Amino acid sequence: MIPEYLLRALLASIMVSVLLGMLSPLINTKGLAFLTHALFHALLFGAVLGMIFGLLFENLALVMLTALIVTVTIVLLIAHLEKLGFSPDSAVGIVASFVAGLTVLGFGVLYKVMATRPYFPLGESIVSYLTGDIFLISLNSLTVLVLGGAFLFFVMLFLYRDFLYLSFDPEGMESYGGNVRAYLMVLYVLVGAIGTLIVQTVGLITLQVVAVLPGAIALMVSSDLRKVIGVSLLLTLGIQLSSVVLAYLTDIPPSGLATIMLGVIYGVLLFRR
Amino acid sequence: MNPEMAMRVIKAENLTITYDGKPALEGVNFSLDEGETLLLLGPNGAGKTTLLRTIACFHREYRGKLEVFGKEPCGARELIGYVPQSHSLNERVPLTALEVVAMGGIYRYGFAHFKIPRETLMKAEEVLGFVGLGHVKDRLFRELSGGQKQRVLLARALMSDPRLLLLDEPLSALDPSARAEVAGVLNKIKRERGITMVITTHDINPLLEVGDRVMLINKRLIAFGRPEEVLQDSVIKSVYGPLARVIPVEGKLFCITGDVHIHRHGGGGL
Ligand SMILES: Nc1ncnc2c1ncn2[C@@H]1O[C@H](COP(=O)(O)OP(=O)(O)O)[C@@H](O)[C@H]1O
Numbered sequence: 001m002i003p004e005y006l007l008r009a010l011l012a013s014i015m016v017s018v019l020l021g022m023l024s025p026l027i028n029t030k031g032l033a034f035l036t037h038a039l040f041h042a043l044l045f046g047a048v049l050g051m052i053f054g055l056l057f058e059n060l061a062l063v064m065l066t067a068l069i070v071t072v073t074i075v076l077l078i079a080h081l082e083k084l085g086f087s088p089d090s091a092v093g094i095v096a097s098f099v100a101g102l103t104v105l106g107f108g109v110l111y112k113v114m115a116t117r118p119y120f121p122l123g124e125s126i127v128s129y130l131t132g133d134i135f136l137i138s139l140n141s142l143t144v145l146v147l148g149g150a151f152l153f154f155v156m157l158f159l160y161r162d163f164l165y166l167s168f169d170p171e172g173m174e175s176y177g178g179n180v181r182a183y184l185m186v187l188y189v190l191v192g193a194i195g196t197l198i199v200q201t202v203g204l205i206t207l208q209v210v211a212v213l214p215g216a217i218a219l220m221v222s223s224d225l226r227k228v229i230g231v232s233l234l235l236t237l238g239i240q241l242s243s244v245v246l247a248y249l250t251d252i253p254p255s256g257l258a259t260i261m262l263g264v265i266y267g268v269l270l271f272r273r
Numbered sequence: 274m275n276p277e278m279a280m281r282v283i284k285a286e287n288l289t290i291t292y293d294g295k296p297a298l299e300g301v302n303f304s305l306d307e308g309e310t311l312l313l314l315g316p317n318g319a320g321k322t323t324l325l326r327t328i329a330c331f332h333r334e335y336r337g338k339l340e341v342f343g344k345e346p347c348g349a350r351e352l353i354g355y356v357p358q359s360h361s362l363n364e365r366v367p368l369t370a371l372e373v374v375a376m377g378g379i380y381r382y383g384f385a386h387f388k389i390p391r392e393t394l395m396k397a398e399e400v401l402g403f404v405g406l407g408h409v410k411d412r413l414f415r416e417l418s419g420g421q422k423q424r425v426l427l428a429r430a431l432m433s434d435p436r437l438l439l440l441d442e443p444l445s446a447l448d449p450s451a452r453a454e455v456a457g458v459l460n461k462i463k464r465e466r467g468i469t470m471v472i473t474t475h476d477i478n479p480l481l482e483v484g485d486r487v488m489l490i491n492k493r494l495i496a497f498g499r500p501e502e503v504l505q506d507s508v509i510k511s512v513y514g515p516l517a518r519v520i521p522v523e524g525k526l527f528c529i530t531g532d533v534h535i536h537r538h539g540g541g542g543l
């Protein structure tokens with residue numbers, strides 16, 4: 001008999017894989033790796049702020065809500081800076097430095113607030129945010145993940161071709177009547193929202209790797225679009241599911257296993273070239 | 274045809290285009306009528322791309338008058354097809370030739386284009402056939418030859434039935450036979466569709482057959498007129514230096530501007 005928490009973990013990792021598998025080729029072709037870097041800072045700050053609010057108002061749902069708002073705001077801020085003429089890297093640099101500072105300040109506040117609410121069960125969350133806690137996912141969180149994930153998946157699916165054209169030739173897109181700015185915004189918000197949704201299962205430390213490598217690998221081994229997406233999806237699914245099973249058997253956090261497996265595959269492919 | 278009757282497609286009077294207030298191209302006067310092809314010539318940094326992008330409404334910082342089909346450039350956008358320099362494309366994206374062409378036709382309506390409509394696909398196949406590439410429609414864009422890529426981009430621009438085509442260095446980075454191949458398609462567009470074109474180029478020779486007007490710029494207007502008026506030793510030398518020359522060969526002009534290799538094969542040249 002499979003324990004229920006394992007079933008939940010498997011279901012969560014299927015949702016995560018579908019989202020990341022679809023998104024990863026876009027991150028690679030559009031060159032959005034810088035954004036996943038910014039996401040790291042935004043998500044951490046959002047989590048700290050969210051936990052402060054969650055504790056103050058004694059409502060755990062505020063954690064993800066705050067993280068979502070903070071992340072999307074920061075992502076849009078970066079998009080705005082880019083529009084003002086900063087390169088993506090400097091836009092991320094500017095924003096990340098402020099956010100990182102605020103995060104450290106936020107930790108100070110969080111500890112103070114935690115001291116005033118010793119009875120409220122939030123103690124482990126910051127660490128589990130960093131490494132991912134797929135085995136601890138509650139039924140509530142799983143529901144949010146599946147419903148929110150399905151919504152984001154369909155938005156991404158219906159706009160996939162537009163995102164590809166956006167990556168291929170934004171100027172051309174604009175000259176034929178496409179609203180480049182709007183597509184870019186939607187894409188950035190999607191990346192931010194997906195990040196917020198999956199970070200607690202995937203883990204903040206490893207998020208960037210699992211978001212970038214599957215697409216990078218898929219683009220290395222195939223050039224036809226359908227195959228690229230197919231490989232990326234299957235790879236993410238295979239890695240996520242097997243890491244959950246392995247973690248169940250060995251007690252090592254699954255996010256660590258998934259990242260190492262991806263790294264090995266990527267390394268072998270690079271080496272064979 | 275009586276030139277008074279032809280529609281004026283572009284009219285520039287005292288046009289100065291700036292970036293952050295600093296002029297990149299100053300004091301440009303010219304006009305272009307329907308069906309005519311303008312060859313825009315000038316060394317690197319002369320302002321060729323800047324002028325094209327301003328006509329296409331990508332760049333909006335200018336003084337003086339610029340009318341496209343009698344309107345502000347941004348008001349004429351639907352009539353314009355813009356073909357960027359091919360190195361500005363991100364070829365990591367795995368798109369087929371047909372998908373690239375279809376891109377030119379789907380942004381008139383709708384926001385999400387998960388599936389390309391059938392009519393758009395049929396039209397894309399037709400224009401691909403027009404540029405002679407019906408047989409490569411399912412090949413990846415990035416795996417095509419330089420000349421084929423440029424023809425795919427031309428086909429994409431034709432999808433919206435433009436009345437003005439703006440082409441930024443369609444011949445650069447191509448070998449001589451590919452230049453002739455692309456020049457041949459440009460000629461076909463002019464003859465069979467009568468579309469007005471502005472073409473920037475370093476190598477004017479393969480395009481002399483298609484060009485009705487030549488404009489030479491170098492941060493300002495140097496010369497504008499019919500090819501035989503503009504292409505004179507003294508004019509060319511003032512921009513490209515003392516080694517530049519214009520040589521008449523068998524009744525045709527031949528330009529040597531230093532950064533261009535002479536070539537005589539390939540039919541479309543000369
Ligand atoms: N986005 C920009 N911002 C500021 N200056 C620019 C920009 N684009 C071009 N320029 C300047 O305008 C001048 C003309 O450039 P460009 O139109 O690209 O020349 P060409 O296409 O003839 O090589 C150059 O001096 C270039 O530095």
Ligand SMILES: [Mg+2]
Binds near residue numbers: 321322323
């Ligand atoms: Mg240029």
